[in-house]
Amino acid sequence: MGSRMRSSKAEAVTAVDGHTMIISLTGDIDHHSAKRLRGEIDSSLFTLRPKRAVMDMSEVEFMDSAGLGLILGRIACAEKIGCKLTLLSPSRQVMKILDLAGAGRLIEIKQK
């Protein structure tokens, strides 16, 4: 009763661990969801102004070039406030898109 079908609604949940802000992304990141995610991430980023931030990509189910735009945009925002941004555990599929744009040169990518 009442249990919903698993939806792929994208979410950005932020948490703080010492001087590091952790942004956990889930679901489908496309043009439809990217604008909202951008607002959510930036409001935490500019309020907390952390020294370091980690974008945890391990629960992302789908991402297209809009997600790439979201990541590149957040790299620029983090730079503005002197924050070092790291990408954590992108899937093979997400990695393929990052590689197409040579994003590995712009951001540190770590696996869990």
Added chain:
Amino acid sequence: MTTTKKPMTETAEKRKSGRPPENLKNELRLELPSNSINEGIARSIVSVFVSQLDPTFEELADIKCAVSEAVTNCIVHAYRDTHGTIYITLKILDEKTVRIEIRDRGCGIEDIKTAMQPLYTTDSEGERSGMGFTVMESFMDRLFVVSSLGRGTKITMVKTLGDGRIRGIK
């Protein structure tokens, strides 16, 4: 010995005759309004349709991504300040090959060659990466773009499953 003569199933019949089974000549036409919620809906529908070819997880993910790019371009660029219809046609060409057409009646592309360059975008406010066409090109086997200013754009993409891996090409 008595045998009851069982009617041959359609597939068995076609296999015997050497022709591809009738159910592989499948086609789907879809019209969607240019609302961004339809990016995910188009991906899901294409994914269900392509599943009949028994794709690998990676092949399906590639196709979904390419479709997402083309549909998003209709919404973001073709119908930029307006609303319109996105026309999608999916066709199974043979046991391993799918053709996907995504068409709009939007603004059209002035210079296709330039538009297809990696990192090229005409949208500076939207945080576009300008990688949509590059994704479509690298995730599908073939990409054709036809466009007419003021009349619209048609993207045709073809992918043969299993092919890229066996021949080691992309």
